[in-house]
Each structure stands twice: as C-alpha cells, then as structure tokens.
Amino acid sequence: MEWSIQDIARLAGTTSRTLRHYDDVGLLKPSRIGSNGYRYYDQAALVRLQRILLLRELGLGLPAIAEVLEGQKDTAKALQTHLSWLRQEQQRLGRQIQSVETTIRKMKEGEPLMADEILDGFDNSQYEQEVVERWGREAYDKSNREWAALGKERQRELMAEQDRVARALAEASVRGEDTASDEVQALVRRHYAWVSFFWEPNREAYINLGEMYVADPRFTAHYDQHAKGAARFIRDAMRVFAEKNLS
Known part of the structure; x- marks a missing residue:
C-alpha cells in the first residue's frame, strides 16, 4: 500500500509543505515520485514518519532527529522504547486528570481537600521503574x-x-x-x-x-x-x- 503526500499530511495533522521539507533535508524520502510529480509513501515511510513525529513530541529539532534515526537502526526496538515512554506519560496524565476532577468536585460540594489527592500525578514516580532498572x-x-x-x-x-x-x-x-x-x-x-x-x-x-x-x-x-x-x-x-x- 502507499499513500499520497496529501493523504499523509491530512492523517498526520501536518502539511504537504512540511513533508516536502523533510524530503529536502533527507529526513523522510517518499517511496516514489509519480509521473505527475506527486510524492507517494509506503508503509516503511509511514513508520519512519511516526518515529519523527514521536521525537518531535520530545522536543528534538530536525538535526537531532536525524542523528537519532541514524543511530537506531532497529526500528521495532526503537518504537518499543517510544511505546514505553508514551505509556508512562499516559499514566501520569491519567492521574493528573483524576486529581483535577477530584479537586473540582470537592470544591463544588464543599468537601475537605486532601493533599495526596490534589498532588497525585505531579511527582516523578513515573520514572521509578526506569531508574531502578538502570541503577538499582x-x-x-x-x-x-x-x-x-x-x-x-x-x-x-x-x-x-x-x-x-x-x-x-x-x-x-x-x-x-x-x-x-x-x-x-x-x-x-x-x-x-x-x-x-x-x-x-x-x-x-x-x-x-x-x-x-x-x-x-x-x-x-x-x-x-x-x-x-x-x-x-x-x-x-x-x-x-x-x-x-x-x-
């Protein structure tokens, strides 16, 4: 399967201009260019784009992303690492959402606020497992x-x-x-x-x-x-x- 540059831009919430820039800087090459001059992307290109977007979410610039992609040849392993980060972030955000909802509810109902409920999800405990695995x-x-x-x-x-x-x-x-x-x-x-x-x-x-x-x-x-x-x-x-x- 393959998708046009317009399809990919729409699905990724970006623009064709951005994808063309990724091509220009050697970050994401289309799988082929049609006789009409349009860029087309296959599944491998989509997976690479997914990794680029994940790294952008972490705040990396394009040169740094290029270095990361060059250094991580095992795509499945790299995505597994990304997945672990996303799950940690999902858990943290879930705790924060529940914490804020509890605060709003208790304020409306005049219930006493508990510190452990208000501050749940705002600590660094989501990194505990990673630190323990690395250093004990x-x-x-x-x-x-x-x-x-x-x-x-x-x-x-x-x-x-x-x-x-x-x-x-x-x-x-x-x-x-x-x-x-x-x-x-x-x-x-x-x-x-x-x-x-x-x-x-x-x-x-x-x-x-x-x-x-x-x-x-x-x-x-x-x-x-x-x-x-x-x-x-x-x-x-x-x-x-x-x-x-x-x-």
Missing part, C-alpha cells in the same frame, strides 16, 4: 531521600548548577574545544560532582551515563537545546574524565 532500588531510594531533605531553595541551586555546566559545555563544543582540554575537563569535574550528589558512579557507570545522553532522545533534547551536537560532545568529555580519574 537502593540508588533510587537514597537519591529520593537526599533530594527531599534538601528543601526547595537548595534544590533550585543544584538544578541551576546543572544548567550552568550544561550550557558551558555546549558553548565549548561550539568553539571547537578539545574534550580533553583543561577547561572542558574542569567543567566535567563539576558535572561529576553534581551527579555524585545523587549517586557516585564508577568509571563504567559514568561512561554509560554519557552514552545514555546520546542514546536516549530525552537527554539528547535536553543538552542539544543549548547547541547542536552538545550531547555527543559531553559524552566524549565524560569518557575522557572517567578513563583518567575513575576506577
């Missing part, structure tokens, strides 16, 4: 306890430090700095100190964390928002730091 239950529980004990002001300070380091590393990547330079490695040391507040990784774990910054589109989007390719630059700099300083 003990690391998750320890991180949660220490984070909660900080207080809001200290939490904001830590997040601001993470953002400062990420921006500085992105700027270094734009300048073409060597990942092994003293300046870059000083920034990575600050990054390692920030990570170690939650969990102190050894050499292998810190290298794997850097690899995740590139392999996981959520992390890639976070770092590449500062500069294209920043996630890869930071990964490479983390590897240099780990091999030199960690055991």
